[in-house]
Amino acid sequence: MKTIAITGGAGFIGSHVVRLFVNKYPEYKIVNIDKLTYAGNLANLKDVESLPNYEFVKADIVDADTMMQLFKKHQFDAVIHLAAESHVDRSITNPTEFVFTNVIGTVNLLNAAKAIWKDNFKDKLFYHVSTDEVYGSLGEEGLFTETSNYDPHSPYSASKASSDHFVRAYFDTYGLPSLISNCSNNYGSYQFPEKLIPLFINNIRNNKPLPVYGKGENVRDWLWVEDHARAIDVIFHKGALGGTYNIGGHNEWTNIDLIKVMCRILDKKLGRPEGTSEQGITYVKDRAGHDMRYAIDASKLQNELDWKPSLQFEEGLEKTIDWYLENENWLENITSGNYQAYYEKQYIKR
Ligand code: NAD
Ligand code: DAU
Numbered sequence: 001m002k003t004i005a006i007t008g009g010a011g012f013i014g015s016h017v018v019r020l021f022v023n024k025y026p027e028y029k030i031v032n033i034d035k036l037t038y039a040g041n042l043a044n045l046k047d048v049e050s051l052p053n054y055e056f057v058k059a060d061i062v063d064a065d066t067m068m069q070l071f072k073k074h075q076f077d078a079v080i081h082l083a084a085e086s087h088v089d090r091s092i093t094n095p096t097e098f099v100f101t102n103v104i105g106t107v108n109l110l111n112a113a114k115a116i117w118k119d120n121f122k123d124k125l126f127y128h129v130s131t132d133e134v135y136g137s138l139g140e141e142g143l144f145t146e147t148s149n150y151d152p153h154s155p156y157s158a159s160k161a162s163s164d165h166f167v168r169a170y171f172d173t174y175g176l177p178s179l180i181s182n183c184s185n186n187y188g189s190y191q192f193p194e195k196l197i198p199l200f201i202n203n204i205r206n207n208k209p210l211p212v213y214g215k216g217e218n219v220r221d222w223l224w225v226e227d228h229a230r231a232i233d234v235i236f237h238k239g240a241l242g243g244t245y246n247i248g249g250h251n252e253w254t255n256i257d258l259i260k261v262m263c264r265i266l267d268k269k270l271g272r273p274e275g276t277s278e279q280g281i282t283y284v285k286d287r288a289g290h291d292m293r294y295a296i297d298a299s300k301l302q303n304e305l306d307w308k309p310s311l312q313f314e315e316g317l318e319k320t321i322d323w324y325l326e327n328e329n330w331l332e333n334i335t336s337g338n339y340q341a342y343y344e345k346q347y348i349k350r
Pocket of ligand 2: 086087088089130131132133183184185186194195196197199211212213214216218219220255287294
């Protein structure tokens with residue numbers, strides 16, 4: 001029996017990782033540590049919450065004492081660390097929050113692991129989940145590899161880059177067994193509707209404007225969230241200690257092309273005449289420091305650990321759109337309250 005702490009398990013990607021591990025590995029005890037910020041939602045885990053190998057602990061990773069207590073109490077064998085402030089736009093308005101959670105929170109977890117494992121690191125693992133944004137922005141050509149230089153531009157990516165450096169520093173300095181993966185943009189069910197795909201599905205559904213930053217020419221490499229969770233599973237079990245693995249979909253889209261595809265699919269699904277939803281496209285002021293292009297070379301993961309995406313993007317996008325349309329209650333609950341204040345600040349006063 002292994003006990004694994006998954007931080008940020010009530011968020012978008014974390015909930016998919018928790019679901020996969022709890023169901024696939026009944027011999028593991030999974031302890032989900034989450035502060036339940038605006039982005040954390042226990043409704044994301046309704047289907048697994050009563051399973052005997054799952055436990056939820058509401059806690060803030062910025063609270064060092066509590067992290068140490070949790071490590072003492074549960075004697076974790078491994079950590080899969082996903083808890084983070086994750087939205088670039090929020091990092092532009094409130095960078096400090098990102099330093100607390102993403103940098104200090106990560107260092108607190110590293111310290112707790114180091115102290116409780118007492119430098120006896122056999123069979124222990126600290127798995128840090130990170131982003132391709134640490135590599136900065138690409139021109140028209142090329143892909144990010146595991147050896148690309150770090151060149152973050154937003155407060156979010158700077159905080160994630162910093163946390164990656166700390167994880168490597170603990171490996172190099174103390175031998176703390178760790179792994180890092182850097183993934184491209186995820187899409188799928190349970191994503192908070194501040195991110196492009198669920199935001200636009202929700203706005204199209206409600207006949208609200210579709211706010212495209214700049215000219216909509218920025219490129220992102222989209223990966224289905226369940227394929228990311230599968231990659232985390234493979235890397236967790238087979239990845240080389242001290243290693244880094246890039247995870248991506250080989251699936252680049254300019255924002256505007258992606259938005260137009262979503263509009264077409266939703267016109268059909270909502271029974272609207274073709275071209276209706278596109279009329280909502282509104283070009284708004286660009287995001288400050290907006291990275292132009294992200295694209296991942298995931299060949300190391302494919303060649304060494306035999307992982308590849310399972311789903312074609314068109315199929316995944318359609319599945320995702322269906323999920324949001326079928327889960328109106330989830331969307332309605334999440335877009336009430338604080339979300340309204342955020343939305344007004346971010347978009348109405350833009
Ligand atoms: P999310 O914002 O949906 O979820 C983050 C979770 O962390 C929430 O449940 C939140 O409550 C929790 N959390 C935040 N601050 C906390 C704190 N101080 N203490 C404890 N819990 C806290 O994020 P996501 O999109 O699921 O991303 C998860 C991880 O994956 C992040 O580390 C992110 O950097 C990384 N990542 C995300 C993407 C993506 O496309 N979304 C791509 C690559 C990497
Ligand atoms: O690349 C991985 C990263 O992907 C993760 O590390 C982040 O946590 C995750 O949020 C995501 O970052 P992005 O900034 O790429 O995602 P976002 O959904 O915010 O935006 C995607 C693109 O769409 C980006 O070029 C900005 C643009 N956009 C976004 C929003 C919210 C718009 O044009 N309009 C919008 O309203």
